Amino acid sequence: MAYTEKELQKELETKEYEYGFYTDIESDTFPKGLSEEIVIAISKRKEEPQWMTDWRLEAYKIWKEMKEPEWANVTYEKPNFQDISYYSAPNSKPKYDSLDEVDPELLDTFKRLGISLDEQKKLAGVAVDIVVDSVSVATTFKKTLAEKGIIFCSISEAIREHGELVKKYLGTIVPRKDNFYAALNSAVFSDGSFCYIPKGVRCPMELSTYFRINQAGTGQFERTLLIADEESYVSYLEGCTAPSRDENQLHAAVVELIALDKSEIKYSTVQNWYPGNKEGKGGVFNFVTKRGLCENHAKISWTQVETGSAVTWKYPSCILKGDYSIGEFYSIAVTNNYQQADTGTKMIHLGKNTKSVIISKGISAGKSQNSYRGLVQISSRAENARNFSQCDSLLMGDQCGAHTFPYIEVKNKSALVEHEATTSKIGEDQIFYCNQRGINTEKAIALIVNGFSKEVLNKLPMEFAIEAQKLLEISLEGSVG
Amino acid sequence: MLKITNLHAGIEAKEILKGINLEIKAGEVHAIMGPNGSGKSTLSAVIAGNENFEVTEGTISLEGEDLEECSPEERAHKGIFLSFQHPVEIPGVSVTNFIKTAINESRKAQGLEDMPAKEMLKEIREKSDLLEIDRKFLSRSLNEGFSGGEKKRNEIFQMAMLNPKLAILDETDSGLDIDALRIVANGVNKLKSEKNAVIVITHYQRLLDHIVPDFVHVLFNGKIVKSGTKELALELEQKGYDWIKKETTV
Secondary structure, eight states: OOOOHHHHHHHHHTOOOTTOOOOOOOEEEOOBOOOHHHHHHHHHHTTOOHHHHHHHHHHHHHHHHOOOOOOSSOOOOOOOGGGSBOOEEESOOSOOSSGGGSOHHHHHHHHHTTOOHHHHHHSTTEEEEEEETTEEEEEOSHHHHHHTTOEEEEHHHHHHHSHHHHHHHTTSSSOTTSOHHHHHHHHHOOBOEEEEEOTTOBOSSEEEEEEEOOSTTBOBOBEEEEEEOTTOEEEEEEEEEOOOOSSEEEEOOEEEEEEOTTOEEEEEEEEEOOOOOTTSOSEEEEEEEEEEEEOTTOEEEEEEEEOOOSEEEEOOEEEEOSTTOEEEEEEEEEEOTTOEEEEEEEEEEOSTTOEEEEEEEEEEOTTOEEEEEEEEEEOTTOTTOEEEEEEEEEEOSSSOEEEEEEEEEEOOTTOEEEEEEEEEEOOHHHHHHHHHTTOOHHHHHHHHHHHHHHHHHTTSOHHHHHHHHHHHHHHHOOOOO | OEEEEEEEEEETTEEEEEEEEEEEOTTOEEEEEOOTTSSHHHHHHHHHTOTTSEEEEEEEEETTEEOTTOOHHHHHHTTEEEEOSSOOOEEEEEHHHHHHHHHHHHHHHTTOOOOOHHHHHHHHHHHHHHTTOOGGGGGSEETTTOOHHHHHHHHHHHHHHHOOSEEEEESTTTTOOHHHHHHHHHHHHHHOOSSOEEEEEOSOSHHHHHSOOSEEEEEETTEEEEEEOHHHHHHHHHHOSHHHHHHHHO
């Protein structure tokens, strides 16, 4: 029997979420709904100072006046914001000194994900700050970092312990009124990470955080703030997996990066949240605002591998404020079944001699829709600005969609802006060629997809690249019968 | 080694192979010649298990085992190799990575561990030297931007690495200049042993000057209409296919 496009597609559709299990950890969950009282209660629960409570309340006021955006190329049933619980923390909450004290069931969950803490600890040079349902439960390698003066902790801790730094930078890159989800996040963010790299310090290890969503009906509102002081360097990894759920889960994170003069931030994400089942039921809504600011000679690189979520709405961006600053965006977005992704970047060139690179790889299968949306803006005073954009789409089957929405605004004649785009399909002849060399269809698809994504995978730190490759395979392989 | 009995096969109800009989023993080289559209490439695709073609009658067996139920990759694991007439491009996958995957998948099928990196490297060195392949070539994306000659040389390199029992060279000479032809033919000859067999599909005598066949078969209109020794190929070169066509229709 011929191996047709249709069969290939069918195989891809049968791929079930591999990490579809739910960890039964007792949680302390707020009643559903959002009001000033809830905002105050969250702030209180987190033992925050008054300025923070006020900041949240102001955000709540702004949010109440805003409407959900509708311009993205996605359709979904809007969440009922009064039917969401805005705070959830694992019950056994004390800080742990060693892994032995961590809830064994939680450790088991991580083992099933193949990212056991034991391994993580042994993985030389990787400090892991795990965020499970909004509260950090384990922090490692903290001492080594402290010796260099690096602060790496939960944002809650940072608000209490490093209030001045947080106050100075929080909301400066993504203001509360920036967009609907950013305002919501500002009002109710439960936890997240904070990182400060002092002047001239090169962070000796990859900083990494694993996020998970684990409580039925709990929205996840992470807040990340990362500051690289002058002439410093940091590489930050963020990886996510989540248990299978029936109802939609809302995730609206905000990430702010500040790269001061001559500093460099590498921010890598592997995202694998539950994408819904093959009928398109359930799955995470991922509405994220990520943005970084570059001062003179500073550089920010965003690298993302997006394989999960039912709906993704995400545009990690760079404001190239300083002269000679550099922004980079490397992205792989995979959609299968009924997943929808509208993702891309914004490169805002304000300073002179600023440079940006955009490499976007979209892979669509099943009945999914995969959109790239990117803005390249060259302001009038950005002399000699340079941008190169490349958007490649790979299609599998004939029922998915790939879309590209490039926006280019140039107000300075000296700018050089390039945009390249390709669309291709995995061909039966490619599959047969691999089969003939002894490579089965599943492996062949993985090989072709990895080849297609190579330019971006190469940008990830080594151990993350391997994990990302696995994820690509998981997301696209079918159980070949 | 390979036994084809009364093979009928086609595509979408159109019969292309109309009763092929062919037996190939270990240590032999068989050439299959014939005019365009006679079914040469279909025959190689069907032996390799390409599922676009439907076998309606007859059998193909390798070392006594019927291949009917075997997928293309299973046939590959059993030692069938097809050097493609038009090798496909796989962007972003290097020649090295591809061959490594192919070797390890075959080993996995045989219950073996991955080939140790050191051994793999040694093999790659040996085989690329044999085919006069530049090391830089090995890091390039598979067939992407390759010249016709590079593509064919790469096919034979893969053959050398996979060490098949039965190699089918489907018009490997097309697109090769004289030097490349000599290198490829030398490679094939060096890999030749008493344990394996080769089917050379070609239009021309020139490849057969280098890879000398034990038997030559003429395929016409889906059937083998004439078989002989290497002299038959010379005769075809001189007279063309018309006399065969006439002889067949008479």
